[in-house]
Each structure stands twice: as C-alpha cells, then as structure tokens.
Amino acid sequence: MLLSRLFVFLGMAALLLASPVSAQERGAVRHDFDFSTLGTDTRILVFRPRIKVGEQSTGGMFEPRADWTELARENIGSALDVQRRRYGSSLIDAPEPIGEDARLVDEYLALFSAVSNSIITYQFFRGDRLETKKADNREDVFDWSLGPGVAELPGADQADYALFISTEDHYGSTGRKALQILAAVTVGVGVTSGVHSGYAALIDLKTGNILWINADFQMGGDVREADGAEKRVRQLFEDFPLPVTDGSGEQ
Amino acid sequence: MRAFLLIASGLLMVPTVPAAAHKLIDAGETVTVAKSDLTVVPAIDWNRINERPGKEAERWTLDGELLNDVLFFAEVEDGDAIFREVDKRNSPLPRFSGNMLLIDLPDFLNSSMRIAKGHQTFSVDSVAPTTFLGQPGVSVSFSTVGNDDIRRRGRAVATIIDGELFMMTFEAPTIYFFERDLPHFEQLVASARLS
Amino acid sequence: MRFWHLPLIFAAAGLIATSALADDNEFELPTWSGAYQPQDRDERGLWAMDDESERALAQSDLVIRDTALNEYVRSVLCKTVGDDRCQSVRIYILRVPAFNASMSPNGTMRVYSGLLLRVRSEAELASILGHEFAHFELRHTLRGFEAARRGSDAMAWTALLGAVAASYGGTGPSVYDTQWSILGGLYSFKRDQERDADTLGFAYMANAGYRPSAAPEVWRSVMNESDQTAIDRGRRTKRYDGVAFFASHPTSLERADKLSALANRVSGGEFDGFATHRKAMKDWVPLFLADELAMNDFGGTDYVIDRLGGEEFTADLYYAKGELYRARGNPRDMVSAANFYQNALELDPEAASAWRGLGLALLRSGKAEDGRSALQNYLERVPDAPDAPMLQMLVGEE
Numbered sequence: 001m002l003l004s005r006l007f008v009f010l011g012m013a014a015l016l017l018a019s020p021v022s023a024q025e026r027g028a029v030r031h032d033f034d035f036s037t038l039g040t041d042t043r044i045l046v047f048r049p050r051i052k053v054g055e056q057s058t059g060g061m062f063e064p065r066a067d068w069t070e071l072a073r074e075n076i077g078s079a080l081d082v083q084r085r086r087y088g089s090s091l092i093d094a095p096e097p098i099g100e101d102a103r104l105v106d107e108y109l110a111l112f113s114a115v116s117n118s119i120i121t122y123q124f125f126r127g128d129r130l131e132t133k134k135a136d137n138r139e140d141v142f143d144w145s146l147g148p149g150v151a152e153l154p155g156a157d158q159a160d161y162a163l164f165i166s167t168e169d170h171y172g173s174t175g176r177k178a179l180q181i182l183a184a185v186t187v188g189v190g191v192t193s194g195v196h197s198g199y200a201a202l203i204d205l206k207t208g209n210i211l212w213i214n215a216d217f218q219m220g221g222d223v224r225e226a227d228g229a230e231k232r233v234r235q236l237f238e239d240f241p242l243p244v245t246d247g248s249g250e251q
Numbered sequence: 252m253r254a255f256l257l258i259a260s261g262l263l264m265v266p267t268v269p270a271a272a273h274k275l276i277d278a279g280e281t282v283t284v285a286k287s288d289l290t291v292v293p294a295i296d297w298n299r300i301n302e303r304p305g306k307e308a309e310r311w312t313l314d315g316e317l318l319n320d321v322l323f324f325a326e327v328e329d330g331d332a333i334f335r336e337v338d339k340r341n342s343p344l345p346r347f348s349g350n351m352l353l354i355d356l357p358d359f360l361n362s363s364m365r366i367a368k369g370h371q372t373f374s375v376d377s378v379a380p381t382t383f384l385g386q387p388g389v390s391v392s393f394s395t396v397g398n399d400d401i402r403r404r405g406r407a408v409a410t411i412i413d414g415e416l417f418m419m420t421f422e423a424p425t426i427y428f429f430e431r432d433l434p435h436f437e438q439l440v441a442s443a444r445l446s
Numbered sequence: 447m448r449f450w451h452l453p454l455i456f457a458a459a460g461l462i463a464t465s466a467l468a469d470d471n472e473f474e475l476p477t478w479s480g481a482y483q484p485q486d487r488d489e490r491g492l493w494a495m496d497d498e499s500e501r502a503l504a505q506s507d508l509v510i511r512d513t514a515l516n517e518y519v520r521s522v523l524c525k526t527v528g529d530d531r532c533q534s535v536r537i538y539i540l541r542v543p544a545f546n547a548s549m550s551p552n553g554t555m556r557v558y559s560g561l562l563l564r565v566r567s568e569a570e571l572a573s574i575l576g577h578e579f580a581h582f583e584l585r586h587t588l589r590g591f592e593a594a595r596r597g598s599d600a601m602a603w604t605a606l607l608g609a610v611a612a613s614y615g616g617t618g619p620s621v622y623d624t625q626w627s628i629l630g631g632l633y634s635f636k637r638d639q640e641r642d643a644d645t646l647g648f649a650y651m652a653n654a655g656y657r658p659s660a661a662p663e664v665w666r667s668v669m670n671e672s673d674q675t676a677i678d679r680g681r682r683t684k685r686y687d688g689v690a691f692f693a694s695h696p697t698s699l700e701r702a703d704k705l706s707a708l709a710n711r712v713s714g715g716e717f718d719g720f721a722t723h724r725k726a727m728k729d730w731v732p733l734f735l736a737d738e739l740a741m742n743d744f745g746g747t748d749y750v751i752d753r754l755g756g757e758e759f760t761a762d763l764y765y766a767k768g769e770l771y772r773a774r775g776n777p778r779d780m781v782s783a784a785n786f787y788q789n790a791l792e793l794d795p796e797a798a799s800a801w802r803g804l805g806l807a808l809l810r811s812g813k814a815e816d817g818r819s820a821l822q823n824y825l826e827r828v829p830d831a832p833d834a835p836m837l838q839m840l841v842g843e844e
Contacts, residue, residue, distance in 0.1 A: 127272060
C-alpha cells in the first residue's frame with residue numbers, strides 16, 4: 001500500500017512539474033488523508049456522470065448539442081468501463097435515485113460543481129489563490145468539503161467513498177473564434193476558446209471531505225470521439241488513488 | 252489582415268494571468284471596509300476579493316463567493332445602486348432612496364440581489380428589529396435559488412444613518428456551508444463600528 | 447434535415463402554400479398522426495437530451511406543482527388542440543416573471559408564470575399555447591436546438607433571466623447550462639415557420655370556439671408593455687427582442703397586423719372565458735405580481751396592472767399598484783400609493799396587506815399618526831406576519 005501512496009505523491013509532483021507554464025494546478029489530494037488505507041476491498045460509489053456538450057455562440061452563450069452529448073455519453077461510458085476493469089470490484093454503481101433521493105443527488109452534484117469551480121478558481125490558479133489557503137504555512141493544505149450530509153445520499157450506507165464525475169464542453173463556433181481574436185487585439189484580453197471542463201473527485205462519505213480531485217476548465221480530449229473521450233477519462237482518472245487490480249486491465 | 256490574425260492568435264496562446272491577488276484579512280485586527288468609516292474586527296482570517304461588487308461595496312469570502320459570500324455596503328447615498336450594474340439597459344438595478352424606512356430594505360435587497368446575482372427566486376423568511384452600529388437596524392433572513400440551481404440561505408443586517416445605507420449580507424448554500432459559516436458572519440456584524 | 451421529407455410536413459406545407467388564394471381549407475386541421483417518435487440516431491439523441499433536461503426540470507424549485515392551477519392550464523390546452531393532441535403534452539408551469547411559453551420535441555411544454563399573469567382570458571391563453579403546440583405539431587421545435595447564435599439574441603435572453611452571473615461563478619461553466627435545462631432552449635423560429643404556426647394556431651382556436659382576435663390582442667399588449675418599459679427608462683425602441691417570447695418569435699408591428707388579418711379571416715367562435723380565467727388565477731395574481739415588482743420595471747409593470755384591471759380593478763390590482771409606486775419612492779409616488787391602497791381597502795376592507803402598504807406610504811409622507819394606525823390595523827389582522835416585530839416597533843414609535 002505504501003507503493004500506491006508513493007504513486008500518488010509522484011503523480012502530484014509530476015503534475016506540479018508539468019504545469020509551470022500556466023502556474024495552474026489540476027489535481028490535489030487531501031493533506032491529512034492516509035491513502036494507504038485504500039485497498040481492493042474499498043467500496044466506492046460511482047454516481048452517474050454529468051455530461052454536457054454544446055457549442056459556444058458569439059455571445060458566449062452555451063448551446064447544447066444533443067447529438068454530441070449522446071456521442072460523448074457513449075464514448076465516456078466505454079472509457080469508464082476500461083477504468084472499471086482496472087480497479088475491479090471497488091467501483092460500484094450508485095442506485096438510480098427516485099423522488100426525493102433524485103433531488104438530493106442533483107443538489108449535491110450542483111454543489112460539487114460549485115466547489116470544484118471554487119477549487120479551480122481559488123486554489124489551483126496560483127495568482128488567484130485565496131490568501132487564507134496560503135496563510136500560516138497552509139500552502140500544502142488541501143481542505144475542501146461538501147459536508148457530512150453526503151452520508152444521506154442513496155447508497156451511501158453501502159460504501160466508504162463516492163466518486164463524482166462531471167464534464168462540460170463548449171466547442172467554439174466560428175463567430176466566437178472571431179470574437180476571441182478581436183478581443184485579444186483590441187482589449188488585450190484572452191477570451192477562452194470554449195470551455196472543456198472536467199471534474200472528478202473522491203469524496204469521503206462520512207465527512208464529505210474531498211480526498212482527491214482532478215479539475216480543470218481546459219481539459220484535453222474531444223469527447224465527441226472515442227479516442228478523445230478515452231483521453232479525457234484518462235485525464236480525469238490521472239493519479240486516481242486506488243491500486244490497480246492485477247491483470248484485469250487486459251481483457 | 253493576415254499578419255494581424257497571426258499576431259492575435261499568438262496572443263491567445265499566452266495565458267491571461269490575473270492582475271492582482273486577493274487580500275488576506277488578518278484575524279484580530281481592526282479593518283476598514285468599503286472605503287468608508289465602517290470597521291470590523293474579524294475573529295478568523297478572511298479573504299477580500301479584489302474586484303469590488305459595487306461602488307460602495309466590498310466582498311469577503313472563506314472559500315469563494317459561491318460557497319460563502321459576505322458583502323459590505325457602506326455610506327450608500329440616495330440614488331445609488333448597491334451593486335455594479337449588470338445590464339443597465341435591460342435590467343437596471345433599483346436605487347437606494349434616503350427616505351426609505353428600515354422595513355423597506357428587504358424588498359430593496361430582494362430586487363437588487365435578483366438582478367445583480369441573477370437569482371431565480373428570493374424569499375424573505377423573517378424581518379426583525381436589531382441594533383446595528385449602535386443604531387436601530389433591521390435583520391433579514393432570506394432564502395434563494397441561484398442561477399446555478401443551488402439553494403442558499405442568507406442573512407442581512409442594515410441600518411440607515413443620516414440618509415445613508417449601511418448593510419452587511421451573508422449568503423451560503425443551504426447544504427453544509429450556511430450553518431458552518433453563519434457564526435463567523437454574526438461575529439463580524441457584532442464587531443462592526445463606525446469610526 | 448431528414449424530417450422535412452415526412453409526408454405530413456409536406457401536407458402542412460401544401461396547406462400553407464395555398465393560403466394566399468384564401469382557400470376554404472386554410473384553417474382546416476390536419477389529421478393528427480400521434481406523437482412523433484424519433485426516427486434516426488440524430489433525433490434519438492435530441493430526445494435523450496430533451497429527456498435529460500426534463501429530468502432536471504421535474505426536480506426544479508421553480509416548478510409550480512399546485513394541482514388546480516396545473517389542471518386549469520391543461521384544460522385550456524386540451525380544449526384548444528383537442529384531447530388526442532393534448533395527450534402528448536406534459537405541462538410544467540415555471541415561476542418566472544417573464545412572458546414566455548415553449549415546447550420541446552419530446553412533448554415538454556413550459557409555461558412561465560409571467561405569461562399566465564399577462565393574459566386575461568382563456569382565449570388569450572389558448573392563442574399562445576396553441577401557437578406553441580402548432581410549432582410542435584409542425585415539428586419546428588425539432589430544429590429548436592439550432593438556437594440563435596446572434597449576439598443580440600443572447601443578450602436579450604440573458605437580460606431576461608435577470609442578469610449574467612458576472613459576480614457569480616462567472617469564470618466557470620454551468621451557469622447557462624442549468625438555466626437551459628430548466629427554462630427551455632432559445633428557439634428562434636423562422637418567418638415561414640411563424641406563418642405556418644399562426645395559421646394552424648388559428649385553426650385550433652376556431653375549432654375550439656375561442657374568439658380568434660384574442661391572439662393579436664395579447665400579442666400587441668406584450669409589445670405595448672415593452673414600449674412602456676422603454677419609455678419609462680428614457681429610450682425609444684421598436685425592438686421587441688427584450689421579451690423572452692419575442693426573442694424566439696420575432697415580431698414587429700407588421701407581424702401584429704398580419705395576425706389581425708388572419709384573425710379576421712378565420713371563422714372562429716366568440717368565447718373568451720374571462721371569468722374562468724380570473725377564477726383560476728385569483729390566488730396567484732398577488733404572488734406573480736410580487737415577482738414582477740422585484741424586476742424593477744416600473745413602466746412595464748404599470749402597463750401590465752392597468753391592462754389586467756381593464757374596466758374593473760380588483761383589490762389585488764390596486765394593492766400591486768400601490769406597491770409599485772411606493773417602491774419607486776418619489777414623494778408624489780407616496781401620495782399615489784396611499785390612494786391606491788385606499789382604493790383596495792374600499793373594495794375589500796379585509797385586504798390586510800393594503801393596510802400595511804398604506805401605513806408605510808403614510809409614514810413616508812410624514813403622516814405619522816395615520817400611518818401608525820394603518821399598521822396597527824394590519825398587525826391586528828396578521829399578527830404572525832414575517833415582519834411583525836419590525837412593524838410593531840414602527841407602531842410603538844412616538
């Protein structure tokens with residue numbers, strides 16, 4: 001188990017080294033969590049990923065594209081199956097929620113998006129990091145939570161942790177690209193080319209603490225294509241802190 | 252034109268670095284807020300968000316404004332909106348009026364927040380008299396659903412002194428954050444003074 | 447796109463093509479072929495997306511689930527398009543203070559509270575619901591996902607939703623995303639689609655016996671409201687894309703005239719249904735008006751109240767008018783507001799909220815004693831009001 005801890009550590013180090021250009025981090029692990037406790041008998045509840053794909057209009061408005069979303073759901077689904085085989089029986093599907101439970105799951109997914117958004121904006125973007133997240137030698141502290149209410153999520157009593165996944169892709173339209181160029185020339189600001197956000201996090205089902213997260217507004221891989229979706233999911237699972245089950249990756 | 256485009260696309264590859272960082276507000280120190288005579292003494296460390304939400308306003312947070320949003324409005328004069336206009340042409344903000352009564356403030360806050368923050372709903376849960384800055388004031392509890400579909404709860408404390416509005420608000424998701432951080436906001440309110 | 451090759455669309459298009467000749471069959475209802483099922487991969491994708499969005503919608507806090515109100519809206523739709531067609535629709539009433547309704551390809555109809563507030567009769571409501579259903583029956587909404595990309599439309603839309611979340615998660619995604627799921631897409635119908643939907647819409651109304659000229663009336667009223675908003679804000683405009691409904695159904699004076707012409711041509715009924723509408727809306731008008739008041743649109747809201755009042759104002763409408771003027775807060779507004787509250791009380795002496803408004807308006811006009819006694823009247827009627835402690839303090843002040 002020590003090995004997996006080392007793996008996480010090396011992974012984090014690699015991530016930090018890999019991203020000095022933008023001074024932005026893309027992943028984090030909770031400072032005080034002992035990842036060596038994660039093993040093959042760990043039970044992780046996987047909630048249905050939130051997947052949205054669309055076009056970004058000139059005005060910056062998101063216009064969903066159903067065909068792309070459907071493609072992405074299939075592609076990401078297959079890519080997730082690959083990960084599932086890698087991690088074996090630890091990943092269990094959350095029950096399909098109904099009624100009040102469905103509402104609760106939706107609320108937590110919305111909160112998860114807001115927390116991920118805050119983590120990217122106020123922790124990962126170095127220049128924008130909140131000072132309280134740096135003060136008193138807290139530079140290496142990663143302390144974000146959804147709160148202990150996660151224990152009420154359907155299926156939570158059957159598992160130790162939850163895996164939340166959310167992706168959203170806005171592919172720029174021609175008009176949008178023209179605007180980016182115009183904005184860069186006239187005002188000198190960069191208008192980002194679409195959004196390609198992906199969040200994946202492991203959440204402690206007792207405390208709600210985020211133990212591990214990968215989150216970025218600009219992820220790689222075109223989810224509309226099988227290869228791209230596989231790349232996206234690989235990125236989402238980068239440094240996933242669970243030991244790979246022997247041999248099951250091949251099949 | 253072609254050369255222009257090349258330069259432009261070159262620019263796009265350079266990441267935009269945020270201009271200035273947010274400021275640490277140290278626990279235990281007296282801080283002046285919203286460029287006014289209003290001071291508070293926080294018991295814990297806070298972050299002041301660099302961008303001002305309004306001309307006479309200031310924003311503090313612990314984890315980001317989506318998760319815990321403290322706003323200070325001070326010396327808001329007759330005819331001023333409390334937030335920066337979002338879309339003045341199509342949805343202008345309401346203006347504070349110096350002859351408003353304290354009891355008019357919940358409606359004013361409702362309209363201001365719906366328009367500035369894009370709330371889908373805003374409901375006033377209770378309105379009660381309180382003392383704020385040593386003056387008779389009003390305390391408002393409210394609930395909102397944001398345009399990110401998150402249910403939040405909020406608290407506002409306000410008073411009007413010589414026709415000027417002084418107000419502090421707190422808003423956080425109903426799940427976890429509101430209960431956790433409300434005492435910190437209440438401590439800020441209790442420490443508020445006019446220097 | 448493929449669905450344009452379906453026979454039914456050809457039939458409908460043929461129907462329209464002959465309309466210039468004032469064909470007797472102009473307003474004949476096409477045979478209902480049952481709810482359309484997705485045919486190919488692309489369309490199945492659309493449906494899946496739509497179903498996903500409906501799932502989010504069904505969970506939303508914005509949906510008004512009151513049985514009586516839902517039954518009323520459904521009854522008007524069913525009466526308009528007939529029970530067969532009606533069965534393919536699931537209606538969601540959304541509490542959003544804007545004039546809009548839309549229908550998506552899987553049969554989800556969204557009706558905003560702002561629409562219910564602004565129509566005065568069954569016939570007016572039927573004209574809008576019928577128009578939306580016509581877009582659905584003619585499968586225009588299938589193309590709705592090709593939402594308008596023009597910047598101006600996007601601006602109109604965001605303005606209507608209250609605002610862009612500039613201060614609120616502005617950096618990340620998901621803001622419009624969830625909005626889209628709940629509020630419905632931004633459909634921009636083309637001119638020929640509008641013409642076809644108008645014709646079919648009138649066919650439904652005629653069939654149901656509703657007075658067809660209710661359609662151009664409600665259409666014009668929303669244009670007038672938009673004009674009043676503009677005038678009050680000191681600008682002149684004849685652009686109506688600031689109205690949610692018109693952002694997707696482009697309108698102009700010319701368009702309104704064409705509607706009137708169509709209405710005159712169709713041999714419709716005479717039924718309006720003012721009374722039934724008023725009865726169904728009675729408990730909701732105060733709430734929906736309160737939502738409008740928060741939008742800070744004096745000119746537009748004033749117009750809406752006056753139109754609803756028509757020849758006969760109710761206590762609720764006088765009260766709303768009082769609230770509107772009191773919120774604007776000029777000294778002369780306080781005098782007007784006090785009058786409106788008094789009008790409300792004359793019609794209904796037990797209109798408790800009017801006592802509250804009257805008291806506050808009088809206090810702000812310097813009539814302290816009268817103000818306090820009005821507030822006292824309010825507190826006697828609603829001792830547990832959420833702001834009772836605050837009012838108690840005002841009453842107690844000497």
